[in-house]
């Protein structure tokens with residue numbers, strides 16, 4: 001029997017399970033049959049993930065009676081366009097689906113966001129199953145129902161809320177993730193720990209290298225991914241449409257998104273940019289005396305172990321500030337920041353001034369130069 005842990009996302013009639021387990025891909029078909037009508041299944045993936053895991057997933061779905069149409073996309077953020085969604089819809093509609101038909105997303109956050117959006121708008125919403133294959137997707141992107149694509153004006157500007165009916169996370173596939181993607185994913189894990197879970201934070205302080213260097217046992221991975229899914233599930237179920245509590249999940253993302261934009265979504269992984277954003281938010285909070293120097297040092301030390309790329313000291317504070325002001329989450333041109341108040345707690349503020357940000361940016365560069 002493979003090891004598994006199940007986390008429930010309690011959303012009333014739209015509640016669903018997140019199944020986390022080691023080497024469970026071959027059993028996906030029967031799990032999907034538990035949430036969808038056995039019939040047509042559109043199986044969306046990218047070329048890299050498909051080459052490794054496509055066959056086992058397709059066979060498993062077929063063994064449970066599904067008639068599978070693979071829809072394979074080019075890997076990378078560049079695929080997150082309305083054009084790609086249109087081509088996915090062409091393939092889906094060609095198979096004459098009904099509203100009980102299912103779209104299965106096999107891949108990282110890019111595949112999940114595209115496939116989820118196609119499922120949301122195909123026949124005004126068909127059943128959707130997430131099979132996330134990166135850490136970012138397993139602990140974050142696959143849970144919570146945010147789907148969508150990018151627009152030349154910005155990232156994730158087009159989309160819909162569409163909850164999956166099942167999230168099926170096989171931790172065994174993480175063994176083939178490139179080192180940089182493992183590290184970027186662990187930054188989002190650290191984010192969850194800082195905003196919500198002091199025990200997870202201590203755990204990461206003790207064991208980060210086990211996860212980063214491939215020494216962790218399957219049971220440790222399952223425990224880690226499930227712990228993060230529980231955090232996300234609790235926050236999402238308290239505030240599905242992000243009108244309050246859910247905003248804390250954006251910790252590190254205000255500055256992180258600006259750093260990604262200035263790097264043309266190419267220079268940094270999303271998780272790397274989020275780690276830098278956490279450092280800047282930590283520096284702002286220290287300057288406001290709303291969290292301690294000691295906690296900020298602990299956060300910095302953990303992030304330095306996780307992220308090995310260098311802080312973008314070459315970006316000017318002014319250009320980062322301008323990019324943050326034009327982000328979709330800014331209100332009336334004022335960036336909204338999530339600031340830590342202690343390890344395990346955070347608050348949302350919208351009164352961070354340009355001068356405060358400048359000082360925090362400089363302080364973060366200075367501490368990056370020391371390491």
Ligand SMILES: NC(=O)c1ccc[n+]([C@@H]2O[C@H](COP(=O)([O-])OP(=O)(O)OC[C@H]3O[C@@H](n4cnc5c(N)ncnc54)[C@H](O)[C@@H]3O)[C@@H](O)[C@H]2O)c1
Pocket residue numbers: 046047048049052075076077080107108109110111113133134135136137140141142143144145146147156173174175176177178181270
């Ligand atoms: N919807 C949400 O709530 C949400 C949350 C966080 C991030 N996101 C989105 O997720 C995207 C980032 O996701 P990501 O980091 O998973 O990137 P990704 O989907 O681009 O995957 C990263 C790379 O890893 C490869 N890959 C995936 N799984 C693999 C495996 N098991 N073995 C080997 N290679 C594998 C992919 O082919 C890709 O080249 C961004 O577009 C971001 O906006 C969405």
Ligand SMILES: [Zn+2]
Pocket residue numbers: 140188253270274
């Ligand atoms: Zn993120």
